[in-house]
Amino acid sequence: MTTLTAGWPLVLACPLLFSAYSQAANGFIEDSHLVIGSRSTVLNSQMKGDGHQRFAHDRRDPRDVSLGMRANFASGFTQGPLGFGLDAYGFAGFKLDGGDGHAGYGNIQMNHEGEAQRSFGRAGVLIKARHGQTELRYGQMQVTNPVFATSDTRLFPSTATGWLLANRDIEGLLVETGRFTAGTEPSSTSNKGELWANYAFVPTDSVGFAGGRYESRDWSVSLYGAQFEDLWRQAYLGGSYLWEREDRSRIALDLNLYHTRDEGRANAGDIRTTAYSAQLAYSLGRHRLMVAYQRIIGGTPFDYIGFGNNGSGAFGNSIYLSNPIMASDFNGPNEKSWQLRYDLDMAPSGFPGLSFMGRYVFGYDIQRSDNSHYGAWDGADDAQHQELDLEARYVVQSGSAKDLRIRLREGLHDARRGQPDGDVNMHMLILEWPLNCF
Structure with a gap:
């Protein structure tokens, strides 16, 4: 799952305003940014069946109230042919409500006895160097690409520890390589967690790309x-x-293809998986209609990297396919899935900032896995599942609450014939509001 699968979160956040690859060269202090923000979440979700048993926390319906404070600092670079700088962050989380049997789910830290902690925090730093349009970073960071991506869908983001080298000498072209050896889940206080397969629950010592x-x-x-x-x-x-058409309509095509094979000692077993998706969207005026098809070929689900405590939840986001949504990734062995989505922008009707979204995904032909590391699919026999998400969004356009973002979401997931995600009913309220950034 790539997004928060719980209900009624309340979020106050100050967005990051600095680029991952800064192009300015005024100096270490002159180009520095300090971003301070808070995020509060209130969760209330209902789960039925064994879907949530895939994760090690093995709790009842996730319900908690939490508050997170964030501070992110990004320096500029020292002047000269080779510039140096550093980035740092500090997070502090607080449990406002939530019993031990329901709390957690990536928002609140749990101790070894499964008790929700009243407060927790962590900090991290990276050093960076730049020559021309080439930048090298080493330390704890958020990473975004199709094969290795952290996520920010809980109280705090997951992070990875390692190095990342990127070059932008050619306009429009980004070339990057990296190697990472540790990861941190959102509710952890340690920067020395594992990197692991999200669905096989098997760790790896390093990931290079x-x-x-x-x-x-x-x-x-x-x-x-x-x-x-x-x-x-x-x-x-x-x-x-x-495609930009003469009638001001737009047609957008997106294609994604993954090919995965086991490597080395094959600690997650025999893996021979191909996954692809294609989506086509048509936009005209305030309307946008999208249809997508996703296919998994192979006896194992499409798996991707997780960060931190092995089995604690899906805290990675390196699944650039069309149909991973709120409750499910629709990535089971040999699974086929279709999505139909509709977006409505109310600005042309005199309500700027207001929009609506509805999407439905149906997955079918899911088979039991032939790999013992993916036992969650042992009961699948031509399994099926479906999910319906509805969302309303509004961004305040002016006044003292300018840029306040309000999002209401309802999500319903229904599993059949051994599909392991279970039946999930989630309700979500999100408020995002910039705080002081300087």
Whole structure:
């Protein structure tokens, strides 16, 4: 699962305003940014069946109230041909409500006895160097690419520890490579957690990757390769194209393809999986209609990297397919899935900032896994499942509450014939409001 699968969160956040690859060269202090924000969540979710038993926390319906404070600092670079700088962050989380049997789910830290902690926090730092358009970073960081991506869907983001080298010498082209050896889940106080397979619950000592993406006005293409030590090797190819039509309508095409094979000692067993998705969207005025198809080929689900405490939850986001949504990734062995989505922008009707979204995904032909590391699918026999998400969003356009973002979401997931995600009913309220940033 790539998004928060619980109900009624209340979020206050100050968004990051600095780029991951700063291009300014005024100096270490002159180009520094300090971003301070808070995020509060109130969760109330109902689960039935054994879907949530896939995760090690093994709790009842997730329900908790939590408050998180964030401070993110990004320096500029020292002047000269080779510039140096550093980034740092500090997080502090507080449990406002939530019993031990329901709390957690990535928002509140749990001790070894399964008790919810009243407060927790962590800090991290990275050092960076830049020469021209080439930048090297080492330390704790958030990473975003198709084969290795942290996520920010809980009270705090997950982070990874390692190095990342990126180059932007050619306009529109990003080339990057990195190697990471540790990860941190959102509710952890340690920066020395594991990297592990989200669905096989098997750790890896390191993940290395290389690749890049090129973007123009109308199209983009990405190519990446990764090695998860003694787990698997993975290749990714993706692309998009946008047609601007004379009637001011738009047609957008997105394609994604993964190819995964076991590697080294194959600690997650025999893996031979191909996953792909294609989506086509048509936009005209205030309306947008999208249809997507996703296919998993192989006797194991499409798996991807997790961060921190092994089995604690899906705290990675390196699944650039069309149909992973709130409650499910629709990534079971040999699974096929379709999505239909509709977006409505109310600005042309005189309500700027107001929009609506509805989407439905149906997955079918799911088979039991032929790999013992993916036992959650042992009961699958032509399994099926479906999910319906409804959402309303509003961004305040002016006044003292300008840029306040309000989001209401209802999600319903229904599992059949041994599909392991179970029946889930989630309700979500999110408020995002910038705080002082300087």
